[in-house]
Amino acid sequence: MEALSSADHARWSAVPDRPGTRSPRRLGRAFAVAGLIMIPWVLYLSMSLPKEAMDSHWALGWVGLDSCEALALFATGRFLRRADNRCTLTATAAAALLLTDAWFDVTAATPGGELAIAIAMAVCVEIPVAIVCAVLALRLIRHPFPQSETAEQESL
Numbered sequence: 001m002e003a004l005s006s007a008d009h010a011r012w013s014a015v016p017d018r019p020g021t022r023s024p025r026r027l028g029r030a031f032a033v034a035g036l037i038m039i040p041w042v043l044y045l046s047m048s049l050p051k052e053a054m055d056s057h058w059a060l061g062w063v064g065l066d067s068c069e070a071l072a073l074f075a076t077g078r079f080l081r082r083a084d085n086r087c088t089l090t091a092t093a094a095a096a097l098l099l100t101d102a103w104f105d106v107t108a109a110t111p112g113g114e115l116a117i118a119i120a121m122a123v124c125v126e127i128p129v130a131i132v133c134a135v136l137a138l139r140l141i142r143h144p145f146p147q148s149e150t151a152e153q154e155s156l
Contacts, residue, residue: 065104069097076133083145088137095133102126 055061072094079087102122109118 023056055092065097065101069094072097078104085140087145091137095130095137097135098126098130100128
């Protein structure tokens with residue numbers, strides 16, 4: 001990630017210690033601490049959750065996850081067609097959702113044919129598409145689409 005320019009730094013740290021001001025360092029520290037706090041919670045869950053569970057909303061959960069994937073992929077396509085840099089956001093979301101789907105498909109599958117299909121889908125579809133989405137987002141972050149005059153006027 002690139003360092004903040006002097007103008008960006010001035011904008012982000014006009015009053016660094018006042019509540020309600022934007023400070024990437026403070027925000028970064030907060031996110032890092034939140035991630036560290038999650039470690040004991042994850043360990044607790046890994047030891048306390050039942051080994052088997054039945055969920056009456058199982059189908060709804062999968063339909064919801066796949067619907068979110070479809071929406072993220074569709075939005076990425078629409079933004080790309082318009083050369084809109086917001087596709088970095090939707091492509092990143094799609095990548096995360098696809099990887100999550102692959103993880104849960106494989107870990108929730110029963111041994112045998114269901115597991116083989118889940119692994120094949122993860123290896124041949126979900127993970128490759130997630131990689132394409134992540135690479136797209138990273139490339140557009142480094143080399144965004146040029147702003148058109150109409151987009152600049154709409155933002156005013």
